[in-house]
Structure formats: structure tokens, C-alpha cells
Amino acid sequence: MRRRLLYILLSLNLLCAVGFTSPGATAPPGKPKVVEVVVREFEIVPKEIAVKPGEVLFVVRNTGAIEHDFAIEDAAAKSVARIAVIPPGKQEELRVALRPGLYTVLCTLPGHKDAGMKGMLNVQDSSS
Amino acid sequence: MEGSDLKDEQTYFLTRTDEWIWKKARELGISRRRFLGLLAAGAITAAGGSLLQKPRPGTAAPAPSELVVKPTPPDLFYDFGSNKEMRWEVMTNRGYVVPNELFFVRNHTRTPRIDVSTWRLRVEGTGVSQPLEFTYDDILNMPAVSVVRYVECAGNGRSFFERAYGKRASGTQWKLGAIGVAEWTGVPLRELLERAGLKRTARDVMPEGLDDLRVRRPMSVAKALEPDTLVVFAMNGQILPPDHGFPVRILVPGWIGVSNIKWVGRIEVSEQPLYSPWNTDSYVLIGPDYKSQPPAKGPILTYQNIKSALELPWDGEIPAGRRLVRGRSWSPFGKIVKVEVSLDHGATWQLATIRDPNAARTWARWDFLWDAKPGFYAIRVRATDEKGNTQPFRVPFNEQGYLYNAVVGHPITVK
Structure with missing residues (x-):
């Protein structure tokens, strides 16, 4: 039973690691939903993220060889929140309260977005 | 036999x-x-x-996977991955220019290894009547000039935004070592453009790099035709090193560092205004004090601004006693005419002595005598150029952290 529980926990962790979070997984009050993201030359993994409205903690690891950043922009390309710099091999966190809507996650360093470092962040209630 | x-x-x-x-x-x-x-x-x-x-x-010899080619040991450089910041203390008792091995490196990705036998420089676009392709030998056999100019990253000083505002600006957290002065030798860009039949209707010129991201950024034809805007093939009397743009880079004196495109393989000349991510998304001013300027997200950067640095270790230690403290100031707009120094948090200021050579678009060396008593100091320097530009005490925050030229307190402990 304990092994089975461990397996389930590991599986959930793996799902978070690949970053596609289920809209049905509601974060308990006070505890933000954790989304793990990898940034590297020149992509953001996962490319699509779905979360419920509310507090989200993005744990962003730079597995590339050069510096990157991580930003969230709304549909009007206005900056919502960002991590200013993530050195190569390092991990930074970003805690943000998100309202329903479609957002873009991207690296804003020169040329990185156009080279592929962008993804979609869908914030919606599971019922909608 | x-x-x-x-x-x-x-x-x-x-x-x-x-x-x-x-x-x-x-x-x-x-x-x-x-x-x-x-x-x-x-x-x-x-x-x-x-x-x-x-x-x-x-x-x-570095493996191709390495981000830069030249050695960048930690006693000479701060390491930011593909970017390497010069430590200012290494310029103490050096000459006027920064030796190639000490020159800062700003790479958007990694230094590309260019095969000069197959490399070509194409000049093309609607702004020229006769598109041309140049070999390396073609470039070397054209009339060349040498100029002494500085090249500075637009984000030099970026880390000080966090000190001033409590929040980081995006990008490499440089202190003040993302600048260098060198003697650049090359062919005036005007020469290439004229050979390609530059039209009177041409408006913009955009050099493009051969690096992974094809870094490219336009300039006006007027800037491209200035006599010191060069297609550079030599640096400080040596063949242009790989990290600094071999086989050729563009030198655009006074303009922000990214304009000085490295590893150039193509120059587009257009009758229409040109845009790239390097003047619409990046190298623009974004922040509460700046409005967007479509298609750019904010005012587009061109010229750098006036700054100063001390040839002392950052947050280091020096022995007590009488000593000559040296530094350098630079401005894209003219010669440095005044350098003031404060050792008491800006309460009083003394004049530093400016040394020759002192010219526009390069830097002036200066020094002052200091009878250093034990304690902790934040040495402040404020320079003024011949056009009346003076370093301010505050710079509005911008998200990408450009053009920070406010007076900075350089921390130093005297023991």
C-alpha cells in the first residue's frame, strides 16, 4: 500500500515535471499550485500549461548553457510577472495570482522568443 | 627527388x-x-x-561546444555563461586600450566558428542597385582606416537597477565592466555600400550575424555613411578574434553595443524602414516612464550615455595610505570635461585630473590622490561631457535594464 502511494506521488510529480497540470487539480487554499518548467536553448517545456485561477508557483529551471528569463504576458502582450534572470544550471521561482484567460510564457531575452522560447498558459476553471 | x-x-x-x-x-x-x-x-x-x-x-584549444573561444579566468572576468564581464581592477596600470584577452564578451548565444574559405559578405536589398558578394580577401584588399572607439553593452550597469529599485531588470546583471576601448581597423561601411550602388532612396541598413540567432539590427543610412562606421577585420593590431566577430564585425561608434553586429554575413539595405526583434522587442525602453512606439514596445535605443568606472576591485580591499586612484569616463556625445569624486556619500566633491588622450566616442582616463584611512567607503564618481551631459543620480526603471548611468557608490574597504 505504501509502495502504491509512493508510485502515485511519483507519477504526480512526473506530471508536474513535464508541466502539463490538470485543470481539475485544485490547489488547497493558501497553497499555490506548483508548475515546474524547464527553459533552455531555445524552448520552454512544456509548451502548454493549464491551471485553475488563483495562486500558482512556477519553478523554472534553466538546463541550457546560457542565461534565460521567464515572463508571463497577458493577451495584450502586457507583462504580468517575470523572473528577471535565470543563470545556466539554476532554478528560480515565481509566485503569481492568475485570473482566467490566455497568457503567453516566454523568455524576453533578445531573440529568444523568436527562436522558440514561448508557450501558452491557459488559466480557466475546469467547469468553464 | x-x-x-x-x-x-x-x-x-x-x-x-x-x-x-x-x-x-x-x-x-x-x-x-x-x-x-x-x-x-x-x-x-x-x-x-x-x-x-x-x-x-x-x-x-576549445571544443566547439564551448560558449566562448578565449580563456576567461575568474580573476579577469565575471562569468555569466556566454557573457563575460571585464573586472575593472585588471585595467589598473594598463594602457589606454583594453587588450583583446581582457575585452568583455557579449554573446547572444555562443561564438560561432566561421570557415573563412567559404564565408561571404552579401550586400543586398532594395536600397542597392547592384547587390554584391565580398570574400574575406576582397575586404582585406579594400582601403582601410583605424579608429579608437569604445563598444559598450546597452545593459552595462544593469545590476544597479536592483540596488536602486529593489527589483531586477531582465538580462545579464553587469556591473560596469561591459565596455572596452580598442583600436578597430576596417573598411568604411560607406565603401561597400557605394560599390553596391547605394540608392538615394535607401533608408535603412541592417547587418546580420551568422550566430545561432542571426542577430541583426538596423541603423539609418546616415549613420552607416559616417566615416567611422566600419566593417572591422582587426582589433588592437591583431586579426579580429573569434569572440569579437571574426571574420568581420560592424563598428557603429556611439550607438548601443548590439548595433556592432559580430560575425556579419549579410547587410540588407532597404528603401523601407527595417525592423528586427532587436529593435522592436529588445533594446527598447519598457517601463512606467516610457510609452510604446509601435511596432516597437517602447522608445528604440540608439546612443549610449555618459558613465564612469573606477579601476578598483568591486567590494574589495586596499591598504591604507596615500595612493593614486584611477578611473575612466566615457560619453558618446563628446569629450569628458569634468570628473568629480565624492568619498563622503555625496556631501562634498573633489575634481579628478583628466589625462590625455581625451576624445569623443572613446574614454578619458583620470585620477585623484587619496589619503585612505581605514574604514568602509562607497566612492562616487560623476562625469560631465563637453555637451553638458552629466551623470544623473537617478535613472527611471526599465524592464530590460538599459542605459543605467546614474552615479554609483563603488564599495571598497581600506585596511
């Missing part, structure tokens, strides 16, 4: 070496002399064999 003098080991080795040099030079389509120059500069290590390669101790 070869001569009997080849029995001599040294003669034999030298003869074979010479044969190899001729062969490699022929393969690359360049002269023997030029090949030797490139080899000495480390610019064509990939083209060379083992015969002439004699790595210096501790400086093994």
Missing part, C-alpha cells in the same frame, strides 16, 4: 611545415602570409592540423 638537406631533422621539419602551410592556404584560397596571420590569431584552428598547433600551457 628532394635534396639531401632534408636529412637534417630541422630542415626536414621546416620544409614539411612550409609545404603544409602552402597547402592549407591554397585550400582556403588565401595567401600564405594571411594564413599564418589567421593561425597566429587562433582564428582558423578548425582549418589547421596538428603540425603547427602548439597549445600554450593551460589554454587548450
